[in-house]
Amino acid sequence: MLIGVLLALFAIGQMVLPGFIGSAQIANQLKIAAFLGLFGLCQTVVIATGGQGLDLSVGAVATLGAFVGTSTLALTDGNTAAAILVATAAGLLAGSLNGLGIAGLGVPPLVATLASASVIDGGLVLAVSQLHPAIAASPALVSIAALTSAGVPNILIVWGALTVAALWFLHSFWGVRLRATGSNPVTAYLSGTNTRFFRGLAYALSGGIAGLSGALLTGYVSQAFLGLGNAYVLTSVVVAAIGGVALEGGRAPYLGVVCAAVIMTVLISLLTALQMAEAGRQIILGSTLLAFLLLDRILKWV
Amino acid sequence: MTPATSLKQNGLVPVLGMSAVIVAVNAWLQPSFFDASSIASNLASLAPLILVSVAQAIVILNRELDLSMGAGVSLLNCLLASFAPYSLGGVPGQLAATLGVALLLGATNGVLVAVLGLPSLIATFATSALWFGGALAIMPQPGGAVGEAIGDAYYATVAGVPVPLLVIAGAMALWMLVSRHRVGRWIVVTGSSPAAVFQAGISLIRVRLGAYLLAWFFVFLSAVAISAQTLSGDARLAQSYTLGSIAACVIGGISLRGGKGSPWGALLGAVVLGVIGNVIYFAGIPSSWQEFTKGLIVVGALGFIVFEQRTAR
Numbered sequence: 001m002l003i004g005v006l007l008a009l010f011a012i013g014q015m016v017l018p019g020f021i022g023s024a025q026i027a028n029q030l031k032i033a034a035f036l037g038l039f040g041l042c043q044t045v046v047i048a049t050g051g052q053g054l055d056l057s058v059g060a061v062a063t064l065g066a067f068v069g070t071s072t073l074a075l076t077d078g079n080t081a082a083a084i085l086v087a088t089a090a091g092l093l094a095g096s097l098n099g100l101g102i103a104g105l106g107v108p109p110l111v112a113t114l115a116s117a118s119v120i121d122g123g124l125v126l127a128v129s130q131l132h133p134a135i136a137a138s139p140a141l142v143s144i145a146a147l148t149s150a151g152v153p154n155i156l157i158v159w160g161a162l163t164v165a166a167l168w169f170l171h172s173f174w175g176v177r178l179r180a181t182g183s184n185p186v187t188a189y190l191s192g193t194n195t196r197f198f199r200g201l202a203y204a205l206s207g208g209i210a211g212l213s214g215a216l217l218t219g220y221v222s223q224a225f226l227g228l229g230n231a232y233v234l235t236s237v238v239v240a241a242i243g244g245v246a247l248e249g250g251r252a253p254y255l256g257v258v259c260a261a262v263i264m265t266v267l268i269s270l271l272t273a274l275q276m277a278e279a280g281r282q283i284i285l286g287s288t289l290l291a292f293l294l295l296d297r298i299l300k301w302v
Numbered sequence: 303m304t305p306a307t308s309l310k311q312n313g314l315v316p317v318l319g320m321s322a323v324i325v326a327v328n329a330w331l332q333p334s335f336f337d338a339s340s341i342a343s344n345l346a347s348l349a350p351l352i353l354v355s356v357a358q359a360i361v362i363l364n365r366e367l368d369l370s371m372g373a374g375v376s377l378l379n380c381l382l383a384s385f386a387p388y389s390l391g392g393v394p395g396q397l398a399a400t401l402g403v404a405l406l407l408g409a410t411n412g413v414l415v416a417v418l419g420l421p422s423l424i425a426t427f428a429t430s431a432l433w434f435g436g437a438l439a440i441m442p443q444p445g446g447a448v449g450e451a452i453g454d455a456y457y458a459t460v461a462g463v464p465v466p467l468l469v470i471a472g473a474m475a476l477w478m479l480v481s482r483h484r485v486g487r488w489i490v491v492t493g494s495s496p497a498a499v500f501q502a503g504i505s506l507i508r509v510r511l512g513a514y515l516l517a518w519f520f521v522f523l524s525a526v527a528i529s530a531q532t533l534s535g536d537a538r539l540a541q542s543y544t545l546g547s548i549a550a551c552v553i554g555g556i557s558l559r560g561g562k563g564s565p566w567g568a569l570l571g572a573v574v575l576g577v578i579g580n581v582i583y584f585a586g587i588p589s590s591w592q593e594f595t596k597g598l599i600v601v602g603a604l605g606f607i608v609f610e611q612r613t614a615r
Binding site for chain 1: 598
């Protein structure tokens with residue numbers, strides 16, 4: 001169904017705006033979709049572990065990863081691999097703290113991740129004003145995030161590799177336990193799964209992916225800035241919901257989320273290309289989401 | 303039930319302590335804190351967040367969430383600011399029309415969640431985009447003018463009592479009235495056990511719809527209160543209220559699992575959140591430290607609440 005919607009969107013785009021389907025156009029859209037898709041992966045993993053799972057700190061953690069990444073670049077003379085690793089590690093650390101609060105102390109995810117986001121955002125404002133960190137992305141990072149090789153955007157290859165890894169993980173021994181934690185924590189616990197560990201692990205992973213995506217985002221926009229990841233906080237939840245991740249937990253169909261990320265990006269760019277005002281864009285976005293929810297509901301009834 | 307056990311049962315003890323401490327710190331940093339004029343101006347600026355937090359509390363007690371309240375307050379604010387002076391028979395007519403729209407927005411959320419059974423988290427996120435779009439459609443740029451009578455009335459006093467305090471008192475009196483009526487009981491009981499309510503032969507649909515409608519009456523009050531202060535319209539005015547109201551509820555000891563807590567907790571939670579800003583300002587903390595300090599205080603408050611709830615169990 002999602003693929004059908006995507007094809008319909010492209011067809012509408014081509015009809016109202018000739019040239020909407022061009023290889024350069026599509027490559028551009030996929031680049032933008034890749035970032036949305038990565039943030040959608042964060043939500044997919046945490047929502048799947050249930051307990052009203054949600055990670056509203058992905059934006060702040062991504063911004064953290066961005067600044068940590070660019071600072072590492074400045075310290076290591078432009079060592080891009082080190083920058084990406086350190087940014088991912090910073091995200092993992094922030095995510096682990098979320099996981100500790102949520103799985104260890106039983107703080108509701110909505111509250112815990114919101115609180116950590118406000119501390120990280122506040123800390124970044126402070127750090128940027130006091131330490132004046134380097135913010136420039138290295139040429140290698142720009143090339144990974146923004147350039148294409150043989151017509152294929154490099155970031156798409158990264159996204160593809162991470163998607164394969166995510167699908168493998170979600171169907172491995174670990175992934176099955178992770179989803180079992182979401183679909184029925186009691187049964188999972190009684191059959192020997194350390195549900196607390198898996199719930200915590202999900203937030204750590206989400207943080208790691210967000211930190212990595214933040215570092216990659218600096219390559220795409222060529223520098224780190226405050227509020228870099230903010231736009232992805234709620235949109236990532238939306239693509240996860242459209243992609244078929246059940247909010248009650250237990251299901252993690254990441255391929256659906258990938259489709260949803262592309263649909264969302266194409267829809268937004270179509271509305272922007274039509275020069276629709278912000279008001280109209282918001283209304284169409286809201287109605288689309290509602291339509292999806294209702295359709296899903298009706299399909300369940302039938 | 304003695305007042306003490308009632309406080310304990312509703313999880314109000316920690317938030318009472320916290321608000322007392324934060325108010326004391328504020329009074330210590332700002333010697334004029336208890337002057338009549340400073341109390342009046344603090345109440346005027348706290349009232350909108352308090353009212354929207356009480357609205358959120360009603361929805362959360364019902365075991366749902368409403369992520370569209372911030373956008374809703376902004377939409378109602380833009381609507382109020384868009385009326386031509388003396389249209390609709392002046393201010394009373396304009397307020398009535400705004401109330402009508404507020405109840406319509408609440409009913410929309412209620413129908414999506416209660417009748418169609420959509421998860422409230424995502425459904426109200428979708429409607430928040432609709433409300434924000436609507437607010438932008440009415441007012442693409444901040445502007446317009448709210449009837450000055452509303453502003454004048456808001457800053458007036460009745461028999462020495464500031465009007466914002468009267469509005470808050472009236473709102474809480476309304477909640478106390480409803481909570482003693484069976485409808486209020488049903489709202490809270492549905493939050494703690496929907497199955498029990500269903501088996502008692504009560505329509506879950508009507509209770510949930512009722513909770514959203516009641517909550518949006520409070521959202522309307524919040525929108526009027528904030529409009530009376532700004533006297534103009536801004537589609538982004540109240541964006542922070544959505545998450546602010548949820549934070550106020552959690553600090554106020556209301557369980558996100560529904561059924562436990564009291565709107566009084568949300569009121570105190572909103573006071574804590576609002577006064578933190580004052581304290582940070584009067585403590586002379588450099589601006590670059592403010593966000594971080596505020597975040598840490600909120601995390602500390604949340605940690606305290608969670609710890610308290612765990613030991614209470």
